[in-house]
Amino acid sequence: MKLDEAKEKFIQAWGTLGSSWGISRTMAQVHALLLISPDALSAEEIMEQLSISRGNANLNVRALIDWGLVQKELRPGERKEFFVAEKDIWKVFRQVAKERRKRELEPMLSALEALREVEVAKGDRNAKAFSDTVEGIYKLGTKADKTLDTMIKADENWFLGAIMKLMR
Amino acid sequence: MKLDEAKEKFIQAWGTLGSSWGISRTMAQVHALLLISPDALSAEEIMEQLSISRGNANLNVRALIDWGLVQKELRPGERKEFFVAEKDIWKVFRQVAKERRKRELEPMLSALEALREVEVAKGDRNAKAFSDTVEGIYKLGTKADKTLDTMIKADENWFLGAIMKLMR
DNA sequence: TTGAACTTTCAAAACTTTTTGAAAATTAAT
DNA sequence: ATTAATTTTCAAAAAGTTTTGAAAGTTCAA
8 A cells, every 4th residue: 555545535534433432533634643643743734734724723733732642843943833743652541531521520629519419209210210320420430530540640561561450 | 418419419520520521511411310219210300400401301210221231120009100220330330331321332443444544655754654543543442442352241240350459 | 002913703604404284094993 | 902101213304503705805026
């Protein structure tokens, strides 16, 4: 397979994966493009390679920066901004875990805390089922939260080791 | 807090979480409703409680069945079908992991396999960066695949134990 | 300052996904 | 076989999301 064809396919695949994980297709494609670029790219280059508009490129690059997956690179004497992605895929994974934990898991846990305090008239089947479900999710969520915390803080080798253990 | 208010909030929260994970809001809400119902519900009851149309209820219930999260329940002498969700949240989690692995991870790995075979002219920076990225993702993906496989097959206690270890 | 080189914004357009509801299909009892 | 209860389908409508591109804003070198 030729490199250009392979690049194209990789960008498509990453975009598809992104959209089934609640990330916009284009954002994932910009990420893919930066992941396989040895050098930082300018807005122009991103627009051109993905055939997207300036506004769109700008929006998605900023979202990636916001997720901590991409950084601006300024070159002395150049007005233009260049963008470069974190290439270490384990770091990328950890960073995504960190952000999702903050954005989704923690708010969910706060919401559940409140719901645990619902008044339960004894003998009410509905209230019992409700409490049990909320409690179960809360417990699982709390465990996931602690696990992620440990994982995010750990350095790569620790994490690799833990995964190895998990795999028996 | 009153039970009805709490139910409402739970359904909303589950719907929101679902949509940031690529699951449609309504599908997650139907799931939430069934999770907190001690008894199986009919299509009518789902429509009514969530204020959605018959077609919509049918579509989403079937999607949940397809994901292995909900089952039909037939009552002798009743024409109507009733639906009941798996309540054990650990089982739910494992089932979702299983399905996503099949639907997303495996296809991604197949795609990457093909991309690993790209011809690399030596000394080509671009080709090098491409291969390194694909290789890195492929390795991580393979590890995740094995880990999920172990986890899915394991029984609840094994998994709890492993998570505990992970948490130090 | 000025103005050229760029980045950011945002309202409107395009596209995608979800929802509706009525018609068609299915089912089971009579 | 007929009917009435129920589920399923699907085309059209509504809602939601993403993209565009031109205008506004910013920055910096001269």
